[in-house]
Amino acid sequence: MLKLRQRHGFTLVEIMIVVAIISLLAAIAIPNLLRARHNANEAASIAALRTISTACESFRSAQTPPTYPANMAALSTATPPYIDASLAGAVASASARQGYFYTYALTNANQFACTASPGVSGTTGTRIFFVDESGVIRLTNASGSPIE
Numbered sequence: 001m002l003k004l005r006q007r008h009g010f011t012l013v014e015i016m017i018v019v020a021i022i023s024l025l026a027a028i029a030i031p032n033l034l035r036a037r038h039n040a041n042e043a044a045s046i047a048a049l050r051t052i053s054t055a056c057e058s059f060r061s062a063q064t065p066p067t068y069p070a071n072m073a074a075l076s077t078a079t080p081p082y083i084d085a086s087l088a089g090a091v092a093s094a095s096a097r098q099g100y101f102y103t104y105a106l107t108n109a110n111q112f113a114c115t116a117s118p119g120v121s122g123t124t125g126t127r128i129f130f131v132d133e134s135g136v137i138r139l140t141n142a143s144g145s146p147i148e
Contacts, residue, residue, distance in 0.1 A: 038123070038126070041098050041100060041124050041125045044098040045100040045116040045125065045129055046116075046137055048087055048090075048098075048100070049102075049116055049131045050131075050137065052072070052075070052083065052087070052104070052114050053114070053131045053135045055082035056068050056069060056075070056114075056133075057135070059074070059075060059078070059082055066109070066110075067109040067110075068106055068110070068133070071104055072087070072088040072102065075088060076088035076089075091103065091104075096119035099119050099124025100116045100118055100119060101118075101119055102114060102117075110133065111133050112132060113130065113131075113132045114130070114132075115140060116128065127139055128140040
């Protein structure tokens with residue numbers, strides 16, 4: 001009587017086919033995932049600028065005489081805080097928040113400007129955003145000046 005040998009495991013060709021299929025799927029999916037993350041970072045930076053603008057207006061209305069905060073730290077250290085500390089700490093010299101750094105500048109008691117710049121241009125974001133006391137969020141050019 002003949003006994004047939006049972007196969008255990010996979011052949012090299014079968015494993016190579018599975019690896020090729022997984023590689024093909026990864027090559028298709030990874031660029032799409034990176035683009036989705038890039039877009040999410042930009043949307044989050046726009047939302048953060050809206051939050052900063054609203055916080056500045058709330059801060060100004062609570063002051064006598066009305067004045068905008070000197071820096072973003074003033075917004076996070078107030079009681080109760082106008083913004084959370086992680087947003088106030090996302091300045092160019094510290095850690096980024098969702099891929100963007102925020103630069104706040106007080107021009108005078110009635111004017112401020114806040115710019116959101118990508119941490120790694122082209123990776124965490126491409127566009128630079130800007131908001132001032134008008135509350136309108138704009139794109140900026142490479143030098144940081146708002147595009148009208």
